Amino acid sequence: MSSSKFLATLVDSIAPGGVATEAVTLPPASLVGCDLALAAAMSGSSNLRAIVEVIAERAGSAEAFVGSKASVRADNLETVQRDRPDQFASLVTVTQAHYYTHPQVLAALNWPARPPQPAGHALPPFDEGLLAPVRARGAIWREC
Amino acid sequence: MAKERPVDIVIVGTGMGGAAFAWQMSRLAPKLKILCLERGKWLKPDAMRAASPDWQSAALGAWATSPNARLAAGGNPWSADYAIDDGESPLKPLMWNGVGGSSVNWAAHFPRMKPSDFKTHSLDGVGIDWPYSYADLEPFYDLNDVMTGVCGLDGDPAYPPKSKRSTPPLPIGKAGERAGQAFNKLGWHWWPVDAAINTAPYGGRGACNNCGPCLLGCMRGAKSSCDLTYLPAAMANGVEVRSECLVQRVVVENGRATGVIYADAAGLLHEQPATFIVVAANGIGTTRLLLASGLGRDPASVLGRYLMMHPVAYARGLFDDVLDGPAGPVGAALYSHEFYETDVSRGFARGFQIQVTRENSPLAQALRLSPAWGARAQRDLAEEFHHSMVLMIVTEDLPDPDNRVTLLDKIETDGLPGVKMRYAVSDNTKAMIDWGYGRTSDILKAAGAKREIRAPLPPMTGWHLLGTARMGDDPRRSFVDASGRCHEVAGLIVADGSVMPTVGAVNPGSTIGAMALKMASELAEEIA
Numbered sequence: 001m002s003s004s005k006f007l008a009t010l011v012d013s014i015a016p017g018g019v020a021t022e023a024v025t026l027p028p029a030s031l032v033g034c035d036l037a038l039a040a041a042m043s044g045s046s047n048l049r050a051i052v053e054v055i056a057e058r059a060g061s062a063e064a065f066v067g068s069k070a071s072v073r074a075d076n077l078e079t080v081q082r083d084r085p086d087q088f089a090s091l092v093t094v095t096q097a098h099y100y101t102h103p104q105v106l107a108a109l110n111w112p113a114r115p116p117q118p119a120g121h122a123l124p125p126f127d128e129g130l131l132a133p134v135r136a137r138g139a140i141w142r143e144c
Numbered sequence: 145m146a147k148e149r150p151v152d153i154v155i156v157g158t159g160m161g162g163a164a165f166a167w168q169m170s171r172l173a174p175k176l177k178i179l180c181l182e183r184g185k186w187l188k189p190d191a192m193r194a195a196s197p198d199w200q201s202a203a204l205g206a207w208a209t210s211p212n213a214r215l216a217a218g219g220n221p222w223s224a225d226y227a228i229d230d231g232e233s234p235l236k237p238l239m240w241n242g243v244g245g246s247s248v249n250w251a252a253h254f255p256r257m258k259p260s261d262f263k264t265h266s267l268d269g270v271g272i273d274w275p276y277s278y279a280d281l282e283p284f285y286d287l288n289d290v291m292t293g294v295c296g297l298d299g300d301p302a303y304p305p306k307s308k309r310s311t312p313p314l315p316i317g318k319a320g321e322r323a324g325q326a327f328n329k330l331g332w333h334w335w336p337v338d339a340a341i342n343t344a345p346y347g348g349r350g351a352c353n354n355c356g357p358c359l360l361g362c363m364r365g366a367k368s369s370c371d372l373t374y375l376p377a378a379m380a381n382g383v384e385v386r387s388e389c390l391v392q393r394v395v396v397e398n399g400r401a402t403g404v405i406y407a408d409a410a411g412l413l414h415e416q417p418a419t420f421i422v423v424a425a426n427g428i429g430t431t432r433l434l435l436a437s438g439l440g441r442d443p444a445s446v447l448g449r450y451l452m453m454h455p456v457a458y459a460r461g462l463f464d465d466v467l468d469g470p471a472g473p474v475g476a477a478l479y480s481h482e483f484y485e486t487d488v489s490r491g492f493a494r495g496f497q498i499q500v501t502r503e504n505s506p507l508a509q510a511l512r513l514s515p516a517w518g519a520r521a522q523r524d525l526a527e528e529f530h531h532s533m534v535l536m537i538v539t540e541d542l543p544d545p546d547n548r549v550t551l552l553d554k555i556e557t558d559g560l561p562g563v564k565m566r567y568a569v570s571d572n573t574k575a576m577i578d579w580g581y582g583r584t585s586d587i588l589k590a591a592g593a594k595r596e597i598r599a600p601l602p603p604m605t606g607w608h609l610l611g612t613a614r615m616g617d618d619p620r621r622s623f624v625d626a627s628g629r630c631h632e633v634a635g636l637i638v639a640d641g642s643v644m645p646t647v648g649a650v651n652p653g654s655t656i657g658a659m660a661l662k663m664a665s666e667l668a669e670e671i672a
Binding site: 013014015016017018020021023024026074077078081089092093095096097099100101105106109110111115116117118119120121122123124125126127128130131133134135137138139140141142143144 | 193194195196197198199200201204258259260263266267297299301302303304312313314315316317321324325327328331333334335336352353354355356357363364466468469470471472481482485505506507510511515516517518519522523525526527529530
């Protein structure tokens with residue numbers, strides 16, 4: 001069992017992908033490289049290494065985690081989250097930070113796969129006509 | 145320690161209070177030598193992250209709005225942050241500690257307080273009255289708007305008449321239009337926000353292109369941060385701004401503040417004598433510096449007490465059709481003041497505004513879910529992203545002496561004692577949020593939402609750090625007088641949101657700037 005297989009299964013448990021809504025089908029995390037991002041982050045973080053080890057230990061071994069059903073893996077992660085919330089949150093953040101910034105995921109969410117600048121976003125100008133009922137009501141501020 | 149040449153006025157902090165004070169003094173008393181000391185750096189647009197592929201994750205780490213989060217991520221080189229012990233506060237402090245202060249990473253919603261906000265005790269029997277009125281501050285609100293550059297629409301019936309805004313209102317998007325129609329259906333007040341954002345060229349700066357993440361700093365300079373507005377104007381008048389100068393102490397001799405001690409970027413200490421010392425480092429930074437300087441030692445002193453923060457509660461409505469997503473300035477679209485004033489039948493004193501804001505980035509929205517992982521989280525995110533209307537209940541926070549800022553018994557790496565905030569959300573605020581959620585449900589129902597998601601009191605909303613050096617005429621109940629002058633020692637002025645006796649239910653930037661202009665006018669009149 002390679003650790004890469006374990007990490008791929010782990011990130012796919014965090015962001016499994018699939019049909020999310022009628023309009024949105026998301027890729028699994030390993031398909032967009034979250035396992036590699038996690039491995040890179042682990043090399044500089046003892047906290048991340050520790051929480052990943054705990055997850056494997058809780059399953060019996062990395063192989064057992066990979067070989068278990070999705071529901072069993074989810075139970076495992078829920079237990080670890082309850083026992084070590086801060087470390088688990090770091091794991092989720094690292095995984096999701098890579099996932100939700102990946103162009104393939106943003107495209108799946110129907111959102112442009114580019115940073116906000118320099119293009120910005122086009123929005124129509126404000127329509128003052130919407131305020132007609134507010135104006136018609138008159139002043140409401142409290143005089144004092 | 146190097147002894148610097150004396151100046152007439154030294155100002156600690158270059159956020160809205162310090163920057164506005166510096167500019168106003170420089171134009172009304174042009175012969176005075178005015179020096180601003182700022183612990184952080186000038187932030188360059190090309191260092192900001194809105195054009196970077198990592199913009200979403202940057203907002204969680206070194207570019208977070210929380211100084212503690214930035215420090216945990218290794219720090220941000222532009223913001224000279226200090227740790228704040230916030231373990232006894234459900235709301236976490238947010239700020240920027242660089243040139244321009246928190247106007248650099250604010251959302252730039254720029255409402256004024258209202259006439260009744262200055263008289264809560266007289267009108268409603270809660271809080272404390274200000275030593276002056278809305279009418280006294282109004283000309284300074286007007287001047288502050290001109291200097292800052294405020295987009296919006298004059299004629300809001302929830303306010304006394306205001307001058308024409310500098311540029312037209314922001315686009316409110318599909319979600320904003322739907323919200324406006326819902327308010328109309330209910331017969332409730334709403335209005336597009338006043339925001340310190342250019343929607344057309346103004347003040348030598350360009351227009352916003354609705355990119356969204358204002359809290360990362362505005363690369364285009366369309367958002368009116370003080371490093372782009374007041375400070376360049378003040379410097380053109382001869383004000384000196386010394387960045388990377390960390391003030392550690394106000395020097396007090398024989399009952400008068402006579403200068404400050406600061407450390408420069410190399411850590412060398414300097415003594416800077418001044419005739420007047422103006423402190424404007426926000427409700428935590430100002431309190432920390434003044435307490436560390438030996439002020440407020442009397443157990444009866446109010447310094448550090450009455451911390452107020454505007455607790456907020458979110459309600460998100462989900463819709464089947466596609467709305468805006470994270471397009472448009474994140475903190476600002478429109479607001480309602482329908483429930484701003486006291487109505488005793490509601491079961492609480494004072495009131496709240498409802499702001500309609502924008503969606504966050506996909507990553508921020510994903511991490512807000514609980515749990516934030518697994519198939520269910522992905523379904524929830526896909527259902528919400530690009531399909532939500534965001535309502536925010538912004539409550540008036542009433543002054544409570546037990547909500548306070550104190551020093552810790554240890555010296556931090558910046559040479560100042562550590563600082564702690566202790567804060568509890570009041571029963572009045574909780575009642576306000578409970579009742580307010582009934583109104584957000586009304587709005588979302590009228591707008592046709594299929595589902596409502598509530599997030600009361602999210603931790604990362606402690607933007608407004610106010611009230612800890614409050615002003616008043618009675619030295620037993622206030623730290624400074626109506627002109628910001630310290631009751632305890634001469635020559636010391638506080639010119640930031642710390643002095644606000646009450647805070648209304650609106651963002652304070654506009655009021656902080658107006659107060660600072662007023663204080664500077666009064667000082668100039670006295671000494672010029």
